[in-house]
Amino acid sequence: MGPIAYYLATLVVYFFIFAILTWGLNIQFGSAGILNFTYITFFAIGAYFTGVAMMARPTTDSNMRYILGLNWPFIPSLLLGALAAGLLGLLVGLVALRRLRSDYLAIVTVSVGAIVYDFVNVNTSAFNGGDGIAGVPYPFNDQLNLDPNTYIFFYVGLTGFVMLVLGVVAFRLYKSPLGRTLRAIREDSDVAAAFGKDTYRFRMIAMVIGCLYAGIAGGLLIGFISALNPGGWTAGETFIIWAALLVGGRGNNWGALLGAFLVPVLFVEATRFLPEIPGHPVLIAAIRNMIVGGLLIGVLWFRPEGILPERKARFPFVGSTQPRKDAQLDS
Amino acid sequence: MSLLFLSFGFGLITASVLALAAVGLSLQFGVTNYINFAYGEFLTIGAYLAWTLNHWLHVNVWLSMVIATLLTGVFGVVTNQFLLRPFSKKGKPLLFLLIVTFGLSLFLSNLVLAIWGPDFVNLDVPRQQPFSVGPMLFTANQLAIIAIAVVVMLALHLLLTRTEIGKAMRAMSDSVDLAQVSGIDTDRITSFTWLVSGCLAGLAGIVLAINLTSFQPAFGGEFLFVIFAAVILGGVGSPYGAILGALVIGLATEMSGVFLDSAYKNDVAFALLVLMLLLRPQGLIRMAGKAA
Amino acid sequence: MRSLTPEIILEVSSVSYAFGGVKAVDGSTFTLQRGLIGALIGPNGAGKTTLINVASGALGAQGGRISFNGLDITGWPSHRVARSGLIRTFQISRELGGMTVLENMLVPPPDQAGEQLFNAVFRPSVGRKQDRRLVELALTQLENFGLYSSRDQYARNLSGGQKRLLELARGVMGEPKLMVLDEPFAGVNPALIERLEEHIRELRQGGITFLMVEHNLNVVERICDHVVVMAEGRTLATGRMADLRRNEEVITAYLGGALTKRAQPAPAGAQPTTGGMPSERGPAVLVAESITAGYGKVPVIQDVTLQAEPGKVVAMVGPNGAGKSTMLKAVFGLLRNKSGRVLLAGEDIGAWPAFRIARNGMAYVPQVINVFTSMTVFENLEMGGYTLKKGVQARANEVLEIFPDLKTARSKKAGNLSGGQRNMLGMARALMLEPKVVLLDEPTAGLSPAYTAIVWDQIRRVAALGTAVVVVEQNVDLAVNHADWVYVLVAGRNRLDGKAREVGLVDLPSIFLGGQGPTEPELRAERKVNEGG
Structure with missing residues (x-):
């Protein structure tokens, strides 16, 4: 069990987590056209709530302060984290989704992101402020008792399983009549409303589901790295997920998967090994983020549909009952 | 009681900073009809340019501020000319322009980080003892901030009401199509708007930096949503509304400190933003109308 | 039954x-x-x-x-x-442009079980079963409407006509x-x-x-x-x-006043528009030849011709949807996909952008948004004179002399003006650059009869300054009485044109309202009945 294998396994876990995130954003933006400019916040909320649900109640002499401390097993904690993220999504939707213009939602998301970040950072009693929480127990390892080198492969399996389930859900949603209605709202919400679709309700569904995805991804991450502080989910992270979706292909779940591999895993991880510039510790990270920002703009200019564009809907399950052709004009 | 007056004074300072920033964002929205999510970074760039001119090139600190303000305006023009205008000429949907400015904000904030590093710096303005003005306390710098804001707002008012180019900006805010058939070169007015918007952002960044005494690369971006709150409160696209919004947000955030922990200052701005969106969307009618 | x-x-x-x-x-x-x-x-x-x-x-x-x-x-x-x-x-x-034609058809059906979140995630067979039925239904409809072979195209790629069929x-x-x-x-x-x-x-x-x-x-x-x-x-x-068609109120609503009383066969003077220049017209400052234009893929006007002379008022009339406003926009360079030739004082301006046309002698007053509502009357005029290097104020004062109604309202916000005053202001703004040609899109729409008369007075006065004026007018009566030359457009094409008086003698009700139109004796008989009852 070499360090290379360990490192590759880590990458696989990250890939799975980013795949979930990109699918979630695809449900919001790719399907429903919702501009969520603080997607990472929902991820963080999911992570924090999963973490504090799993951790034991903080003792008075502990140097960490946080809410809950329920000592719950992983599964219910993960669900709690997802629910918290979904609830925040619901609140944001309540404020912003009634308005038709996408700017409103974008403004509200940016503001919510700033407020939540500020709150978590400053308010030490929620999630231990700027120092963050640490020491979240490894999921299921109280029963498994595996050493870290073996446990990581268990975790690859765990995240892989969750990713598969959420992938199936994402694909089903996209192909379902629900997905079709969401796309109709994305294309022209007046038309969708004129055909009886309650556009507010449908957009809310997409908003909340996308946030649930983010929450679950967050829970999986904190189970893996067992600690999180505000430095781990800066606004910059949101852009990476956006870049992944736009590069891979918005409105295409395979594209989202490809993007999750290309941007957060291949690009961000590959640049991790660049040597640090002495005396300038953040230079590499800054350049990396500049490239991500440039990528967002460049993709929209050169290939706005992404590498794998949205595909036309097909209905292979409809068996043709009779030969068809267009009716001809009499005249 | 004296605490209330004191915080009213601080409120005036914050409102002054906010007014400069909010008017710049609002003007540009009125003319181009999309929001610039990288606007916070424009503030950052203004402050860093002033700092650089002063520290690296040894320009007098006050002169640095003037030059930096103008340079940020030029930066706005360049951004429009080489990035945003091509996108809007290509007939890309509004959504794209929003994502482009969003991507630009990441690019710029990290450009600043790469050039100037993550540490706090401060503009070399003289430190002073505060003195009382009636029941309020100000330093000379803070009084200067208020004076700058008042003078700039007056100048803007004159620009918008007395000069041809300012009136043309208002005309474009009313209707781009009608402006075009009146013989107004709308591309030129748009460029000019970006110049004014950029200058205001740069200046706002500088006075914000003075008010905070020290700053780091993220400081403008962190201020963005407070600017949004002011702009939305006043009605998006209306520069005069933005001044009013800035006054309300500035006073409300500072005076809330009398009743709340000052750590929640920004939450007050956010709460006002949410309330506005929920209860008084009339402030936004203009924006909805322009959507077509 | x-x-x-x-x-x-x-x-x-x-x-x-x-x-x-x-x-x-x-x-x-x-x-x-x-x-x-x-x-x-x-x-x-x-x-x-x-x-x-x-x-x-x-x-x-x-x-x-x-x-x-x-x-x-x-x-x-x-x-x-x-x-x-x-x-x-x-x-x-x-x-819904980014969806296929068939998918467009599948959006409207109400109460789709597959739209429910639970079914979409846990029971996809429900959605499939429902779609199987809906797709069959949709394909049958598409066959009926002749769109079956386009079913898998993106709806945005359909032709204009196909889009209308899809809409239905x-x-x-x-x-x-x-x-x-x-x-x-x-x-x-x-x-x-x-x-x-x-x-x-x-x-x-x-x-x-x-x-x-x-x-x-x-x-x-x-x-x-x-x-x-x-x-x-x-x-x-x-x-x-x-x-x-015979209801006088209806005819009046469509055409305006007294025309109904003189339905007669067309006299020799008014003739189908040929594009040739009748000898009684002077040298034209504006010539638009064979203009075909529209929005998107559908041409609204086809092969329409128009010309205007200095000091004369040319009116364009025609039923709703005849393409009158579209013609003005095309002439002013506001429509991109047009064909034909537009000459302003002999210069081909077909490819010019609107602002350049405005700076070089032609002005246009749109029907709906014709003033800057948040600006004062005087500022509106200044915007009209935007390209003047100097003397804007003087010119604005000059123009205000032509429009006494606006003179008293010079510092009023245009948004607070009445509809009639707005139309006046639009016209005044257009005059700021002393244009050779002014295009007016329905300057009297929605105005009271009294104000309508005032507006037409102004139009005559503008022409008297030596300007060529092209007016789209809903009210045929007014056009016939006040203009010098009248073009009648029907269904996007020139129908006829001639001296205003002569066009006024044509049986316009039948052109406007279709059918044969009432004859003079019929109308007289009807009036008697009405008066008697």
Whole structure:
């Protein structure tokens, strides 16, 4: 069990987590056209709530302060984290989704992101402020008792399983009549409303589901790295997920998967090994983020549909009952 | 009681900073009809340019501020000319322009980080003892901030009401199509708007930096949503509304400190933003109308 | 076979709606019986589209009551109105461009089980089963409408005509009891018109009631059983098209005053437009030849020709949807995909952008947004003189001398002016650069008769300065009485043109309202009956 294998396994876990995130954003933006400019916040909320649900109640002499401390097993904690993220999504939707213009939602998301970040950072009693929480127990390892080198492969399996389930859900949603209605709202919400679709309700569904995805991804991450502080989910992270979706292909779940591999895993991880510039510790990270920002703009200019564009809907399950052709004009 | 007056004074300072920033964002929205999510970074760039001119090139600190303000305006023009205008000429949907400015904000904030590093710096303005003005306390710098804001707002008012180019900006805010058939070169007015918007952002960044005494690369971006709150409160696209919004947000955030922990200052701005969106969307009618 | 007491499906009672201070719908009242094809007609600005926007829930009624199928639907949001069985289509085709034609068809069906989140995630077979049925249904409809072979194309790639067909076919998929169509025949070629008529008749046989806003009155006469005429936001008359043609009020609403009294065969002076220059016209400053233009893929005007001479007023008249405003926009360089030639003082300006045309001797006053509402009257004039290097103020004062009505309101916000004053201001703004040619789009629309006269006085005065004026005028009477030369446009083409007096002698009611038009004796007889009763 070499360090290379360990490192590759880590990458696989990250890939799975980013795949979930990109699918979630695809449900919001790719399907429903919702501009969520603080997607990472929902991820963080999911992570924090999963973490504090799993951790034991903080003792008075502990140097960490946080809410809950329920000592719950992983599964219910993960669900709690997802629910918290979904609830925040619901609140944001309540404020912003009634308005038709996408700017409103974008403004509200940016503001919510700033407020939540500020709150978590400053308010030490929620999630231990700027120092963050640490020491979240490894999921299921109280029963498994595996050493870290073996446990990581268990975790690859765990995240892989969750990713598969959420992938199936994402694909089903996209192909379902629900997905079709969401796309109709994305294309022209007046038309969708004129055909009886309650556009507010449908957009809310997409908003909340996308946030649930983010929450679950967050829970999986904190189970893996067992600690999180505000430095781990800066606004910059949101852009990476956006870049992944736009590069891979918005409105295409395979594209989202490809993007999750290309941007957060291949690009961000590959640049991790660049040597640090002495005396300038953040230079590499800054350049990396500049490239991500440039990528967002460049993709929209050169290939706005992404590498794998949205595909036309097909209905292979409809068996043709009779030969068809267009009716001809009499005249 | 004296605490209330004191915080009213601080409120005036914050409102002054906010007014400069909010008017710049609002003007540009009125003319181009999309929001610039990288606007916070424009503030950052203004402050860093002033700092650089002063520290690296040894320009007098006050002169640095003037030059930096103008340079940020030029930066706005360049951004429009080489990035945003091509996108809007290509007939890309509004959504794209929003994502482009969003991507630009990441690019710029990290450009600043790469050039100037993550540490706090401060503009070399003289430190002073505060003195009382009636029941309020100000330093000379803070009084200067208020004076700058008042003078700039007056100048803007004159620009918008007395000069041809300012009136043309208002005309474009009313209707781009009608402006075009009146013989107004709308591309030129748009460029000019970006110049004014950029200058205001740069200046706002500088006075914000003075008010905070020290700053780091993220400081403008962190201020963005407070600017949004002011702009939305006043009605998006209306520069005069933005001044009013800035006054309300500035006073409300500072005076809330009398009743709340000052750590929640920004939450007050956010709460006002949410309330506005929920209860008084009339402030936004203009924006909805322009959507077509 | 209809029952003896036909059931009412739609009842509109005193509905009103105002944009800002302008009353678009002002107490409109009418009913529509189940199983009929109804039409909503009336001159531009009558409030027809606003009314159907209110009825379908896109705009909230500000007064009155709308009941549909026995339900009071006043104030319902659009999706709820639609689910109760009232489906509307849009004036400009609103295809869901990023979805295939077939997918477009699958959006409208109501109560789709597969739209429920639980089914979508856990029981995809429900959605598939439902789609199997819906796809069959949709394909059958697409066959009917001749769109089957395009079923897998993105809807944005359809031709203009195909988009109109899709609009109707898609509406049918919403299982409507009543379909409200907003100008279903706009920009549709004659062959397709027949086809759409056929579809609408068939669907009515299938039990769908129709209400359409339509400008093509010949179509209305052919397929509509019940016609509601609106003018100035109110219901003016109802009945069958053939009868309404003879209704003087209706004719007046469409054409304006006294024309109805002199329906005669065309005299020799007015002739079909040939594009050649009749000898009695002087040298032209503006010549537009064979202009074909439109929005998107549908040409609204075809091969239209127009010219104007200094000091003369040229009027363009024609039924709604004839393409008059489109012609002005095309001449002024506001439409991109146009063909033909536009010469301004001998110079080809066909490829110029609007602002360059404005700077070089031509001015244009649009119909709807013709002033900068947040700016004062004087500032509006300054904007008109934007390119003047100096003397803007002086020129503005000069122009104000021509418009005494505006002189007193010089510091008033344009948004607070009356409609008539706004039109005046639009015109005044256009004069700032002393243009050789001024294009005015319906400067008298929505004005009181008294103010209309004032506006026309001004137009004559502007021409007297040596300017060539081109006016689109709804009111034929005014055009004939005040203009020097009149062009009649019908269905996007030149129909005839001539000296104003001579055009006034032509049987215009029949051109405007279709059919043969009433003859003089018939009208006289009708008046007697009216006066007697």
